[in-house]
Amino acid sequence: MSTSILSRPEGTTRSYPAYSRPLWRRALFTREFAVIALLVAVIFYSNNNVEFFDGPLTFYYLFLDIAPILLIALPMTMVIITGEIDLSVASVVGLSSVLVGQLHADAGLSIPVAGLIAILVGAVCGAFNGFLVAYVKLPSLAVTIGTLALYRGIAVGLLGTKAVTDFPEKWTDLAKKRVVEDHSFPMILVPFVVLAVLFVWMLHFSTFGRGVFEIGLNDEAAHFTGVNVARTKFLLFVMAGAVSAFAGIYYTLRFGSARGDNATGLELQVIAAVLLGGVSIFGGRGALHGVIAGVMLIGVISSAMRLENYTVNVINIVIGALLVLSVISTSFLGWAKQLWARRGRGSGPSSSETGQHRQAVAATESTNER
Amino acid sequence: ACGGSDSDGGSGSGSDGGSAGGDISVTFLPKNLGNPYFDISDAAGQKAVESFGGTYEQVGPDAASPDAQVPFINTAAQQGVNALVVSANDPEALCDALKEASDAGTKIVTFDSDTNPECRDLYVQAATSEGIAKKQVDLIADQIGDSGEVAILSAAANATNQNAWIDLMKKDIEENHPNIKLVDTVYGDDDDQTSFDKTAALLQAHPNLKGIISPTTVGIAAAARYLSTSDAKGKVALTGLGTPNQMRDYVKDGTVTSFALWNPGDLGTLAAFAAKALVDGTIKGDEGDKFDAGDLGSFTVGKDSVVLLGEPFTYDKSNIDDFDF
Amino acid sequence: MSTTDTLLLEPSAISPTKRIVGELLRSREIAVGAVLVVVVALTTIKSPDFLFSSNGWRDLLLTPSLLLLLAVGQAVVIITRNVDLSVGSTLGLTAYFTGNLFVDHPGIPIIAVFLLGLLFGAFLGFVNGFLVTFFNVPALVITLGTLYIYRGIFLSWAGSSRINASDMPSSFLDLGTKQILTIPVLTIIGLVVLALVGYYLYTARGGRELYAIGSDPDAAVLYGLPVKRRVLGAFVLCGALAGLAGVVYAARYGTVSSGAGYGMELQAVGAAVIGGVAIFGGSGTVWGAAIGAFLLVTINRALPVVGISDFWQRAVVGALIIAAIVLDRVLSARQARRLVAARDETREQ
């Protein structure tokens, strides 16, 4: 090591391959791929076995239904990857819905102006969450349980028994219009695709996104390498608020009705979809294509089951079971793989594995998870 | 057969029976599942549909909100069911979905709670809103001696029919009962626990309260349960819309003197027959159209495509044992 | 203590009584309790009936008993650094199960119903705990899943039937309001449970191990604590208490429909958090969670009395939850700053 370290010409020392596994293995053995495969399988099955599923309306309605979840899942994915959670998104949807209604009906503002103000208020709601989580350093689960009630309460309080329903046809139609006549893609997919591209870039192809992952894996180390942990989290909560508010506008226009109780319980659906899409609740892991597939999967299953005349309770059971199975399967597969590897190497005292042992190993390794 | 349901609005002429019954598919979409009121009406609807050889389905959300109802309307449109019988959680929010279903050839019947008239083919109304409102005001006035403070325990804050009744009740009280003062309206969201706790809060907040009107079956049962276990039992009157099975104990123990309701089963039956009549072309939903509703007799479509079941019926100690729903 | 060199840390030189008083004053439980007293006092000034009428007194104690049970169970689970979001569904399912017992087996002894409800809830909790511990997966995800599953099962099972007051014996329903020495029976049940669980957590090895596990699960494994068994136990306890709450629900409300317990999970977590149970485990007491439950419910009841419109109540509750956790942070930050400053002082000596 006598030559210069800082400015040594390249190529004098050893070089490394970029990947330890071939491309197909990296692509196929992922949670994301599993969700996408399942989605394709369910669509294929439903097309052949569920009456009316291959009809022209199925995907049109499907997209209309899941659009708010798709939208909110984008920032929520990033929030969860940093290891935080936002339970208040559905309340922001409700609040934004009420604001659009009131600003339009009472203050006489046009829909775009009212919408813009609603998005700003949504961003402020997110900023309040973000401030408490990122700068006051309160646990996000507790903070957003509080704001879940607070924002919903403001929405309900502002509106009371009134429901604003007279929105200009131009706008309510737009919410349901198709991008191309006779195709299944409603207009709401346009802003979604724009946002999706933006979020994919932010999360997977920008320095900001790398910071998001690092914060989730090890926020102290991220802080030490110059990632502004607090600001990153703050911005993500702001985005979650703003996007939720946008979803609230869509909600209002799609149903032509501004109500404080719009989208009640949506937060759990969004989180379920995000987790189903392969995002780790402990942060640090996840990808947006998996999340989008996860949202679609829930939508397609619900749609197919409704066509088979199942009521909401059975659908709930299936979605809940899917969520449980999806997390169990990862740990089950890991465990099976370990067992397999050990089998292959022949027997030792370890062939009589006990739960205790697995637990200890898992615990030493589960630091990865956290 | 229950009193109040035998409509005399329209003679039994012009009925050619359920001839074209064939294979009519009718889907019932209540406000939410697990609501006893709709369980009764939908069960009767099922019986009616099966009586004319149609296929019956009941679907619905687990919470009473319009956004949760829309996917089920969409699904019905996709399936191309012949008729959809829906109780609307919001007059406006369901409209577009219903219109699309209508475009797909589905006949839309609303019952119990209406949408805007242009969004459906027919509304099967249990009783006129004026009638329902007046009935309840009369009952409470009777029970509290036509003077004192009363409060209303409603369902969801945005419930269409509830709000319409509440407005009419306010007007009626103002005009005809100057000594009655409506001091508060609270919302129990058609949830047992919330309604129960709101009743307790009403009594706390208004020590001089003399009566509670709860125009919803969930609310009145919860309020009765609270009253029956409190000091206010017998001192604070309670009336509203309730089902006999839920209210029987409270009528007998004196918590409640009397309450009102039509027969929700008849409402379901009438909605089913109306759906059938629309599907097989007997009626179009225009004013003056006549159709046959099985045991209930014949009905005529009124203004705004509304079919009226009858007037609410009053239940009290003397007659409550005659009913089982 | 003969060694006087390197003073690593100052051992407590203050007297035990002074220390205990100091600890009490700093404790979160006392702070939340004080807020509760203030709320009750203010409301009573506005409307003396809130406290002094027999109904007011009864409801003050009775209404929180349901959430109390849920919050105690939730607190135990949170202390182990887990969470149980399925308690609301468990409550609903058990309440319905309870009502059904009376329908299917008229004349069944009430104590048997309580036990069966407890067991049924414990079973549902066991399923959660088993999934969480055996597969080593995050409780939040599992219990979010079972929240949907249990409620779905509930709806499918209940279908179009519901349990009305007339389906249950009046001796059972009377429990909903019965009082012993003006204390409602259901409150007594809640308080007995609270005392038992609190006593266990404070004085039993198993209870302390729950704190250890929540404080650092990996260290607990290295230490040789029976982590899985304890966490499973916590879930079973939480489920059992939610089950008990289900029975209490049936007795108190006299009617069970599919909405029973809807959304209670967040209230239970909220009560525990307000009461000072750290969401990341390891600290807090069930006493705090219980006071948190009382505060949450009492605020809800007080708002209409003080004249806050129905519609704004939820907003006020949300604001209070936020205020509680912010206050907690401010207080602990001040304490930390004091400790740091104290270090300088010892150095200057």
Place this chain on the structure above:
Amino acid sequence: MPGTAPETPPEWALELRDVAKSFGAVVALRSGSLAVAPGSIHALVGENGAGKSTLVKIVAGVHRRDSGVFRLHGKDVDFGSTADSKSSGVAVIYQEPTLFPDLSVTENIFMGRQPVGRGRRIDRAAMYAEAERLFQGLGVQIDPRRPARGLSIADQQIIEIAKAISLDASVLIMDEPTAALSGVEVDRLFAVARSLRDEGRALVFISHRFDEVFALCDTVTVMRDGDYVSTDAIAETSVEQIVSRMVGREVAELFPKTPAEIGDVVLDVAGLSSTGTFHDISFSVRSGEIVGLAGLVGAGRSEIARAVFGVDGYDAGSVHLAGATVPPKKPRAAIKAGMAFVPEDRRKQGLVTESSVARNVAGVIRGRLTHAGLLTTAGENRAAGPWAGRLEVKTNALDATATTMSGGNQQKVVLAKWLATEPKLLIIDEPTRGIDVGTKAEVHRLLSDLAGEGLAILMISSELPEVLGMADRVLVVCEGRITAELSREDATPEAVMHAATARITHAAPAHTSEVTA
């Protein structure tokens, strides 16, 4: 070239023979052997990743061996959990402290076996009394009621030791217990260890510090690459012999300090203060110069470094880098100005262990790797590859994570990451903590070379030989103040220790006057 395992005398307290353990594809232990007699202290040494901790964890019941013999007091055992080993009389102090931060130190010691009174109630009074007795035996004063949170690493280690002692175990294993301890505490630990030995217990002591091994132990076993190498009585061996067995090759000089040309002031710190941690800290570092920051553990050196770099805030003072002011609490700004900071805790602060090597190495410079707004993995790989190569990081691919890497290797990744920023100043906290001799020499050579190229280096180290061997100038920190500044010539062990303990031993109020300029 594994040596032959020791012969079995009648009564080993602990005996492991040809024990193997793999984690997936990683073979952590190929053939580990260790035999410890009762009434002796047995040293276990080896390079990073030699498998020492794995062996310990097998004895502790954390891991199960894949094969091999494991006997305790002559009986075959097979522990399924740490509870099993504990009940068999084995106490272990793990390499990383395993305390429960929310619980009191006393509960930490007695968790799971608290003294119970009537009705299986925990007897708290008895527990606190017992804890005080333990602390007294160890000669430390710690409030038995205080929570473990906020304890310094040294204090945590002391609690661990108290915990292990209180177990009354026949076999006590200590995995690098001294890594975070200062001289005084080490001496006290040794006294306790010797008295335990004299009671007839068997002790295993793992350390990278040979002076400690030779001062304390009776026998030493050497491991390399998961294999047993040799066992010798301490009296019959030497440091050189052990080192060559550990490394399996000749180790170059440990402190290859070459004089570098010292240039202009790069870092200038003036009057830095932070309540409770440090006060009035002023010093400067010139280009080409290595400045050592010495002191006892807990003196506040790391805090000073963290404040200078900006991960922590400070109350007063200023930091200048190459003439420009570095704003407080802004690591980004410090990096931009040309600062690099290798923190003391590699796993928690130095790198994101679950992230790939490439992402870690490119972590600080990724802003520069963005092209057309896009940051791609390929771009990160291109940038990271050469730096990983230059530091000879041992990994099979750039997408491997640092999770299972040995400490030395991880340290190289951290260094690669910071050198990639081409800094003007390198702050390096405990550059070789927990790193074996072979890698240590590499790191030292690297630091020396970097200084030779004009880099300014601020090095914090608790190892006196390292400070004395590498630094051009030594600053001694004691209780948050700089108590001495010594040139390379003046920096003798005595002078440094004197300044490092100045205020404790003298308790003199006029301490500032001791600072020599």
